[in-house]
Amino acid sequence: MKVISPTWPAPHNIRALTTTRQGGVSQVPFSSLNLGSHVGDNIHHVIANRQRVVCANHLPKDPLWLNQTHSTKVINLSDYDSTDADASYVNQAMTVSVVLTADCLPVLFCSLSGDEVASAHAGWRGLCDGILENTVNHFQCAPSQIMAWFGPAIGPQKFEVGAEVKAQFEAHDCNASLAFDLIDCKSQKYLADLYLLARQRLQKLGITQIYGGEYCTYSQTDLFYSYRREKQTGRMASMIWFE
Numbered sequence: 001m002k003v004i005s006p007t008w009p010a011p012h013n014i015r016a017l018t019t020t021r022q023g024g025v026s027q028v029p030f031s032s033l034n035l036g037s038h039v040g041d042n043i044h045h046v047i048a049n050r051q052r053v054v055c056a057n058h059l060p061k062d063p064l065w066l067n068q069t070h071s072t073k074v075i076n077l078s079d080y081d082s083t084d085a086d087a088s089y090v091n092q093a094m095t096v097s098v099v100l101t102a103d104c105l106p107v108l109f110c111s112l113s114g115d116e117v118a119s120a121h122a123g124w125r126g127l128c129d130g131i132l133e134n135t136v137n138h139f140q141c142a143p144s145q146i147m148a149w150f151g152p153a154i155g156p157q158k159f160e161v162g163a164e165v166k167a168q169f170e171a172h173d174c175n176a177s178l179a180f181d182l183i184d185c186k187s188q189k190y191l192a193d194l195y196l197l198a199r200q201r202l203q204k205l206g207i208t209q210i211y212g213g214e215y216c217t218y219s220q221t222d223l224f225y226s227y228r229r230e231k232q233t234g235r236m237a238s239m240i241w242f243e
Contacts, residue, residue, distance in 0.1 A: 001033065001056045002223070006149040008211040011114030016240040017057060018106065018151040020223045024049040026234060034225070034234025036100050037065070041234065053237065060094035063239060068100060070125045074118070074134045086131055087120035089138035090241075098239035102225040103159075103217050105194045106151035106238035107132060111141045112209075117240045122198055124161065128168050132201050143206035151238040152224050155216025156181075156193035159228075163188035175200055 001023030006016050024033030025048050030041040035053065037046045054062055064077060067084045075082070077090040077097060088097045097119040099106050104123035110116065120126075120135045136143055160183070169176035179196040183189050195213035202210055217224035217236075225233040 001052060003057065004152065004215075006108065006151075006212060008147060008149050008209075010110050010147065011112065011242075013114045013243045014110050014117065014240065015243065016108050016110075016149065016238075018238040019053060019236045021225050021234060021236065022223070023056075024052060029230060029232050030234040033236075035065075035237045036102075036235030038067075039234060040232060059096055059239075060241060060243075061096065063096040063098040063237075064088065066099065066121075068121050070121075070123050072126055072129045072131045072134050074120070074131070074138055076138060086122075086126050087118060087135040089116070089118040089135065091116045091140065093242055096239050096241040098237050100235040100237055101151070101153065101217075102227045102233055102235050103154040105153035105198055106236075107135075107198060108149045108151065108238055108240045109135065109139070109146055110240060110242070111139060112145045112147060113141065114242055116141060116146075117242055119238055119240055122194070124165060124192065124194065124197075127194065127197055127201065128165075128172065132198060133205060136202075136205050136207070144208070146207050147209035147211070148202055148207055150195055150198060150210070150212035152215035152217050152220075152236065153194050153213075154218045154226065154228060156191060156195065158216060158218035159192045159194060161190055161192045163190070165192065166190055169197060173200060173204065
């Protein structure tokens with residue numbers, strides 16, 4: 001099983017990783033480590049894959065798998081009444097916060113003191129509407145005491161969007177225009193940089209320690225699932241906890 005570990009100066013007790021598509025039992029088109037139960041894969045394969053991840057990476061317990069809907073809802077894993085959310089926060093040791101993605105941006109957070117963590121699923125809709133801000137608002141420490149890591153997402157050379165997406169981001173922040181590159185004047189198509197858009201949002205909150213953002217799920221076919229590339233495909237997991 002191949003996983004990616006964040007390269008960031010997190011506290012020594014922080015554990016974090018992102019899975020790839022390698023190392024599971026799912027069959028085409030979900031081959032092979034699909035962790036999403038909502039994509040049409042054999043549910044027994046999904047369960048087996050999830051258990052492989054737990055065992056191979058020495059997770060302290062099974063994660064709570066969210067029902068993600070591109071919302072801005074964040075749940076506290078210490079007290080929740082629904083799994084309908086796109087981010088989770090926890091300040092209890094040995095509790096895993098996890099999100100699933102396949103082009104959308106997974107963002108992992110931890111406090112510099114190592115006693116608060118969170119994960120967020122930031123597709124363009126959730127990112128635009130405030131999923132990252134809502135996640136940071138759950139932290140007890142100040143934003144300046146939080147660091148973030150961007151997991152694998154669709155890269156800035158492959159994420160084509162229309163002018164309406166650009167306009168929605170610019171309505172929140174005029175500097176968002178820097179993350180859009182016009183590629184077709186007639187159809188008003190742009191290439192959007194999810195990593196930069198997320199970085200802008202976090203910096204505006206006061207978070208300066210931001211890492212990751214070097215992968216492209218669309219281009220790196222051997223490592224990652226990509227909904228844009230394949231339509232029917234699996235999901236990777238990005239997770240974090242503290243010991």
